[in-house]
Amino acid sequence: MNKYRVFWLIFFGGLLLFAGAMVWYTQRALTPYPPSQAALRALESSTDLEVRATAYGWVFIPQGAVKGGLAFYPGGLVEPQAYAPVLRQIAASGYRVALLRVRFNLAVTEQGKARQAIAEAPTLPWAVGGHSLGGVVASNFAQSNPEVRALVMWAAYPQNDLSAKNLPTLALYGEKDGVIRQEQLAASQGKFPQGTSRQTIAGLNHAGFGAYGPQRGDNLATISPEAGWDEIARRTLAFLDQALTRP
DSSP states (O other): OOHHHHHHHHHHHHHHHHHHHHHHHHHHHTOOBOOOHHHHHTTSOBTTEEEEEOSSEEEEEESSOOOEEEEEEOOTTBOGGGGHHHHHHHHHTTEEEEEEOOGGGOGGGGTTTHHHHHHHSTTSOEEEEEETHHHHHHHHHHHHOTTEEEEEEESOOOSSOOTTOOOOEEEEEETTOOSSOHHHHHHTGGGSOTTOEEEEETTOOSGGGSSSOOOTTOOOOSSOHHHHHHHHHHHHHHHHHHHHHOO
16 A cells, blocks of 8 residues: 555544544534423313414413413524423413424524514414523514514523614523623623513522423522422513503
8 A cells, every 4th residue: 555545544444433523512512301101191181271282383372261372492402392392381370381392492593483473373472482592582572573562581691782672671690600601791781672571489490490300501400499489470471461561
């Protein structure tokens, strides 16, 4: 075997090795966090709440009078079903809740997805919300869609400057969050809409807003998942009742 053949064998072998490594890394980096069994159970219909699969994801429809709507974007690389335990509680208290499915489990790929959910019940007063990256996308949607009456951000902050916007906003955080970048959160405080309600839940971490297990880089929660979901739902409901149902 001459030296040229050895060179090309080494060259193409290295190229194949590099390509394989890139495929492995990309697959690993884009592997989503799956929903827990508790989340999947929360997607089942009951006598007082219908859960229906739709073209945009899922919709939770309570029995009786509906007070308003919430279109919800999932966190980055989190399968949307993971948010069902909290969203089910919100829906059971009288809200039509749309859980949005987005390409590659990244809300930035389909920032206008909430329009499909709102179009199904256009006469309702609607809020948009999301967790982490989903909360950022929800803030972008609220900025460019004046029909949105309220904004819900879980463990998130605005990408754009909404400080001139008079929009009821809930900014809800976990005390033990190890994922959100505190320096960027601090720098973003001037971008929130006027009158934003900022609240922190003791013992809650970043992943505790959903039901998908531990998240890389997060801190351990000192509150049980169920207690965390109850508190998130309680605070979000109190906000929605004030923002959407009062004159």
